[in-house]
Amino acid sequence: MPxxxxxxxxxxxxxxxxxxxxxxxxxxxxxxxxxxxxxxxGQEAVxxxxxxxxxxxxxxxxxxxxxxxxLAKGGDMNAMVAELYGKVTGCARGKGGSMHLIDLExxxxxxxxxxxxxxxxxxxxxxxxxxxxxGIVIVVFFGDGAVDEGVYHExxxxxxxxxxxxxxxxxxxxxxxxxxxxxRRNSDNICEHARVYGxxxxxxxxxxxxxxxxxxxxxxxxxxxxxxxxxxxEIMTYRWMEHVGPGEDFNLxxxxxxxxxxxxxxxxxxxxxxxxxxxxxxxxxxxVLAEIDAAFEFAENSPFPEPEELYAHxxx
Ligand SMILES: Cc1ncc(C[n+]2csc(CCOP(=O)(O)OP(=O)(O)O)c2C)c(N)n1
Ligand SMILES: [Mg+2]
Numbered sequence: 001m002p003x004x005x006x007x008x009x010x011x012x013x014x015x016x017x018x019x020x021x022x023x024x025x026x027x028x029x030x031x032x033x034x035x036x037x038x039x040x041x042g043q044e045a046v047x048x049x050x051x052x053x054x055x056x057x058x059x060x061x062x063x064x065x066x067x068x069x070x071l072a073k074g075g076d077m078n079a080m081v082a083e084l085y086g087k088v089t090g091c092a093r094g095k096g097g098s099m100h101l102i103d104l105e106x107x108x109x110x111x112x113x114x115x116x117x118x119x120x121x122x123x124x125x126x127x128x129x130x131x132x133x134x135g136i137v138i139v140v141f142f143g144d145g146a147v148d149e150g151v152y153h154e155x156x157x158x159x160x161x162x163x164x165x166x167x168x169x170x171x172x173x174x175x176x177x178x179x180x181x182x183x184r185r186n187s188d189n190i191c192e193h194a195r196v197y198g199x200x201x202x203x204x205x206x207x208x209x210x211x212x213x214x215x216x217x218x219x220x221x222x223x224x225x226x227x228x229x230x231x232x233x234e235i236m237t238y239r240w241m242e243h244v245g246p247g248e249d250f251n252l253x254x255x256x257x258x259x260x261x262x263x264x265x266x267x268x269x270x271x272x273x274x275x276x277x278x279x280x281x282x283x284x285x286x287x288v289l290a291e292i293d294a295a296f297e298f299a300e301n302s303p304f305p306e307p308e309e310l311y312a313h314x315x316x
Contacts, residue, residue: 002210004276006052010209011272012284013048017068018269019292020077024067024084028246032300034086035097040068042207042240045268046171047072049212050139050233053220059107059125061118061140064099065171065239066111069141075103077291078298087302093313094305115176116142116149119168123155126166126230137223138166145176147190153197156232160198163229167219168199170234177243178254191234201232209268238263 021039028037040047047068051060054073062069070080076091083090084098092100099113109125112118122140129136146152147170159166170190174181181188194201200219204211212235219231240260242249250257273281 002213006213007272007275008280008284009052010048010213011269011276011281012288013052013072014044014209014269014272015284015288016077016291017044017047017071019288020071020081020295021067023292023296025241025246027296033084033098035084035099036244037067037084037098037246038063038065038244039241039246040065040239042263043171043173043237044068044072045207045209045212046169046235046237047141049209050141050167050169050216052213053217054107054137054139056107057135058137058139058220059109059122059129061109061122061125061138062101062111063115063118063142063146064111064113065143066101066141067098070101070103070108070111073103073108074106075101075108076106077295079103081295082299082302085299085302086304087299088305088309089298089302093309095309095313116146116151118142119146119149119155120151122166123159123164126159126164127162129165130162135224136165137220138164139169139220140166141169141171143176144170144172144174144181144190145179145184146170148176148184156194156197156199156230159230165223166230167216167223168194168230168232169216170232171237172234173237173239175239175243175255178252180254191232194232194234199230199232200228201234203234203236205236206266207235207237207263207268209272240264 021041024037051072060069060073079091083092086094088094091102102110119140119142122138126138191201191203222228
């Protein structure tokens with residue numbers, strides 16, 4: 001049974017992600033958020049469970065569905081929300097939007113709109129960590145769709161070849177946009193296939209935040225001690241909302257509410273709430289709500305970039 005403090009940390013972490021994204025979903029219609037949004041609601045357990053095992057110096061990479069990763073690793077919430085509003089106080093000075101989050105101070109090395117790209121970036125960072133003996137563990141989050149890209153395979157091969165300090169987290173939510181996994185590959189064998197490259201791989205079922213936390217914790221400890229090289233964790237999870245946008249998408253016909261029901265019934269936030277004393281839950285809930293209110297107020301009150309900003313931090 002995990003430490004009660006770990007349970008509280010995981011609960012807080014997931015609640016912050018859910019709370020921010022629910023607020024995004026609620027207010028999106030007023031058009032103040034200028035960016036497309038790929039919500040991670042339902043997948044919070046992955047980022048929270050993984051990032052709780054990391055040290056501040058460790059570095060994560062993610063995808064356009066990256067709010068959960070950024071927040072769980074300790075990325076600045078004010079700067080994230082301001083980024084969505086296109087404000088100059090945003091983490092990418094309002095130029096990147098929801099898909100391009102970064103907070104180097106807190107080990108968030110970036111998220112990208114282009115499927116698969118950050119996998120290779122992360123392997124490069126892991127190579128640097130090893131060559132320079134930095135003792136930093138790199139974690140890269142990507143979807144099941146990224147496994148369809150060649151760069152994923154090259155990256156796993158290279159990471160195994162060089163025995164790099166990296167954890168590959170495949171968030172298998174069963175779909176790439178609206179295409180189910182078995183319409184894209186011959187069999188449901190992501191984990192099994194990763195082992196062919198020499199990467200230690202296992203699958204975690206049920207979006208179970210405690211199992212994720214324990215098993216990733218073991219992988220990170222083994223990597224940090226030098227006992228083992230790269231690991232891949234295929235984490236079975238489910239996206240509750242539409243692929244992109246603030247709403248649901250059952251009207252599209254590619255999936256049904258019945259398919260989602262087991263995942264909402266086993267909501268990890270509700271599950272942990274039941275394991276924490278009522279007065280502690282009340283305190284954490286109030287603190288998280290205040291933090292979220294403050295972040296949206298910060299974004300609302302921040303200025304847009306000046307026109308000259310267009311030419312700053314641009315590399316050709
Ligand atoms: C290189 C590239 N190809 C195609 C796309 C279009 N695209 C955007 S999201 C997506 C699906 C990716 O699915 P998955 O990796 O499972 O992530 P999820 O959205 O489920 O989190 C695709 C194909 C893209 N952004 N980049
Ligand atoms: Mg997917």
